Amino acid sequence: MARRVLLIEDEPNIAEAIWFILNRDGCQVATLADGLGAAEAVRADRPDLVIVDLMLPGCSGLDVVKAIRADPATEAVPVLMLTAKGQGRDREAAEQAGVDRFMTKPFSNADMLASVRALLAR
């Protein structure tokens, strides 16, 4: 059964690259361009993994993660966070919010794939 991944990323080119990588690995990837309504989408679709960018239009990636973790129905979903800022402060904030893995842009496709596989294997 195909693993379902929800990707929340405002940069269309980056979203397309990730979609390609995961899709080729057999994942079913849905994408959202902003954080508004992301938590609802998670509750409705129950994806196996959520990949969320830190800087999103509308609301921050951190808010999305907090909303997911606050809902008992979705609190167990693994979350991978991406960021282009890559400062230590952001990593700490992300871990406190309940992010399972934190990746800095730009990333190697292999690392991305390895992280996704590890999170899905849980």
Place this chain on the structure above:
Amino acid sequence: MPFDLLVLSCLAYVAFLFAVAFVAERRASMGRIGWLRSPLIYTLSLSIYCTAWTFYGAVGYAARSGLEFVTIYLGPTLVFVGWWLLLRKLVVIGRQQRVTSIADLISSRFGKSNLLGVVVTVIAVVAATPYIALQLQSVTLSFGVFASETPEGWALPDRDSTAIWVAGGLALFTILFGTRNLDAKEQHHGVVLAIAVEAVVKLAALLAVGIFVVWGLAGGPGEMMARIDASAIADWELMPGRWAGLIFVAGAAVICLPRMFQVMIVEDGEERHMARASWAFPLYLMLMSLFIVPIAVMGLERMPEGSNPDMFMLTLPLAEGQGALAMLAFLGGFSSATSMVIVESIALATMVSNHVVMPIWLRLRPKAAMSGDVRRIVILSRRLAIVAVLTLGYLYYRLSGGSTALASIGLIAFVGVAQVLPVLVGGLYWRGATRAGAVVGLVTGFVVWAYTLYLPSLGPGAALSVAVFEQGPAGIGWLRPQALFGVEGMDPLLHALIWSLALNTAGFCVVSLFTFPGPVERMQGAAFVNVFDTETAGPQGWARGRAEPEALLVMTQRILGKEAALAVFAAEARAQGKEGYLPDATPDFVAGLERRLAGSVGAATAHAMISQIVGRATVSVEDLMAVANETAQIMEYSAELESQREELTRTARQLREANEKLTQLSVQKDAFLSQISHELRTPMTSIRAFSEILTEGDLPPEMVAHYGRIIHDEAIRLTRLLDDLLDLSVLENGSVQLNLGLANLQQLIDRALAAASHTRPERIFIIHRDLPSENLFVRTDADRLVQVFINLISNARKYCDAAAPELKITVRQRAGRVSVDFADNGSGIPKESQAIIFEKFARLTDQTRAGGAGLGLAICREVMANLGGTIGYLPGQGGAAFRVTLPLRLEQKAA
């Protein structure tokens, strides 16, 4: 010697003095003061201490009372040698406070009290009358001596009318040279030089007669000494009490006499001159006294019994057939008398006009400080005062009968002016001295002096009846004028001296101890007592006053004259860094102005006049609080601490501000770096991911082409970002090179529209323009301006969310500036965002992604700043609207 020749010689001598004084005035008025103010002239001017009394009277004194005459020279000598620190203090205070007379000094010290000024003036005038009478008497006597020598019994006017002529002539001379300048501090250079010349003449005359007597008559010094030993003078017994009293009173007089104060402090007042005079003046006195005893001895020996010893100076040479020497002696005596009368009446006239006439006049006409011609009133009152003083002297001369020994008249005056001494010394050294104490002391001393010495000197029955002398007033025995409190058998002079000064000092001290000084009084007291600690201390109390500079100028002009006043105000305005003639009426300036005016009209009057302008006659609560700071030192010290504290606070604030700015800059820099990191990493992410995908191969060709285009686009985006960053950096540094030239605005807008059409070319935009208004030439950097226009038009193309987008471009020209508005018909920028759109990376994140890095408007703002223009958001235009303004003609910045 013919009497008419004598009168002619006198007139010639006076004319010579006129000439001397006139030349000196001319020199001074041309600013060539030079030696007119030198220690020599200063010392010679001090010689007005030696009047007809010391010229004629000393010989008579020696003939009557032996060596006692020396006391009159010893007193001043002791003061100048031993007490010159007091004199120095007086000189410094006189300069600082621009004191015009001793009355002004006392008034100023005790809170600018006009009452005290009046009291001291009255004492000085009354005490001076016997002294002036003495001069009139000596000149009249000397005329008489020559008259008796006139062979053909030349119709000589009687003594009284001679005295009137002398008094009138002296009044005229004094008025002519003493009241030409208003500001007593401007110094009467002419008068001072004339006095110095007279000082030389009288010394030369006395020495000439002395040498004639010792070598011509006695046959040498040895012979002379033998004759002195043989004469009655050698037998006079020394009376220690009287000697001490006389030395003291002479010392007091040299400080307190109005004319001594005038030449010592008002006319010159330089410490270094005072230092020289401290030995030179005693030397002059010694020379003046050198031949007194020989002349007296020879006079007693040679002259017939009953001849007036006061006139030995003249009668001795005449009897020996030395007409020329007698003439010289006459001129010496004439010099002594005239110099004294001139300076004395100038000093008294200044007091009378400043402390009596002016205050009354100001009270009668409250707005007079602004309206009347103060100078005219002051000068008129001084001239009248001179006439009045000489008239009083003449009246005393008539009343006393004109026959008393010269020396005893002089001593009456000495004891009178000595009444000022306790208050003067107390005022200089005792901060607890109060105005009430000073008034009580002065009035007590004056009354006792008048009752015990002055009125009796007019003779029994003249002012006090014989019964009062013998039984006391209304039969009260212990109030007899010459046996006060039952003290009998005492020398009348010593009796008066001791009682008047003792009661004076006691009254002054006791009342001072039991009264509390007012605020101005306390400040002035501190300024006087601590004059050497606080060189700048002076009249204070205008701290909260509000003065119109123009009103002050008008008033100052009335007192100092137009040019002098304008010069003062212009100098102050310049010092304050202002143009023109009207400085701010700062408390310092008003206080300085008051001191300056005080130099003309006295401290109390100046204070009153300034009060009228400042609109506050009394001292405010704030001033009281300031005065409560007890001493001038504490005030000074605390002011110093205050300024140090303020400086520290200021430094700390500057440091804090610098630190805040640095912190802010650091935060901004972090945020900026973080933003740049994000903006760089985002395209890098796509490029890296797709290049890895492409490297793995195994893709259909259309996918390869698609991903290749993405990599290309992102690489372009990256390059543009770096270009923008570099551009912004250059613009922000101000190191941008502008390429200025004339350009047609319409063509620039055409270029911008064409370039911007590449942004979202699929959108059809309707552009509204008014071409005629755009048809103007601007001198600017055309490429940079077009860059801004492109940015704005591209933004409209990217973000305008209207279904049928429109852009309206409006050009206006006004006052050398051009404004260009770009307004679209979209939904505009929300109010809360309008403030940040010109910040770096302020791209509004909820807008459609349009490929920019968020530096566009930041760059526009920097460009416009470099072009001398502005860019701003125009709210309320329906859509997003920006206005660019720029100068029509931008000038090249000076490199």
